[in-house]
Amino acid sequence: MTLLSVNLNAVAQLRNRRDLPWPSVVGIARVVLDAGASGITIHPRPDERHIRRTDVFELADMLRAEYPEAEFNIEGYPSPDFIALIQQVNPQQVTLVPDSPEQATSDHGWDFHGKGNYLTSMVQQIKAPGRRVSLFCDPEAGIDGVTAAKATGADRIELYTGPYGGCYADPDKAEYELAALSETARAAHAAGMGVNAGHDLTLDNLPAFQAAVHGVDEVSIGHGLTADALLMGFGPAVKAYCAVLDD
Ligand SMILES: CC(=O)[C@@H](O)[C@H](O)COP(=O)(O)O
């Protein structure tokens, strides 16, 4: 079964519009976990445009105290500050992304060949008992890219589903993207790696992704789910995504 991890970046971005503590990131985390999400994902970027350092610690404390079975997934570029934060917070999963500080969003996976030695060093610094490492992975990485990703010592890849999400309405382009995602997922499973997926997944495009890409351990969804939650509420939105994943 594919688990749902809800990304709270968009909630934090809305909160940051004013010098006010609502909407509460921790409060929405409770709602989505009570509704059936298996975990929480955040991406504390250096400019704190949405998730702030304080959010990271408040979420970690709440999850440890109230939802010990929930998984905390922290995404980010493995800068010294990020690695120090991970050591302090000790999440169950760290997803490394090759984002530069000024990037508008995550829009590509790692160059596993060109950054292989660097990533191996980062994985060694981050991986710990009870803490897995996932690497953001382009859809077309294929067996060649996955072989290099496996060599870093990482536990999982996270399939970057942005290109698929962006062309979902075009059947031919969507078919191409799904074929690439499926091939890379198969290669990861063959290499003994786990497979996560995320970026621009929605209630509309998730069913076709589920049907084409098998054995996905976890999807992390934030932007689309938050858009749905503005219409239906976070609890019903999480239940709707879980229903698709359970189908
Ligand atoms: C890695 C990824 O695709 C997303 O989880 C990322 O967190 C999106 O970042 P923004 O929410 O800052 O666009």
Ligand SMILES: NCC(=O)COP(=O)(O)O
């Ligand atoms: N890793 C993907 C994620 O956490 C959420 O991405 P999005 O749903 O906000 O595009």
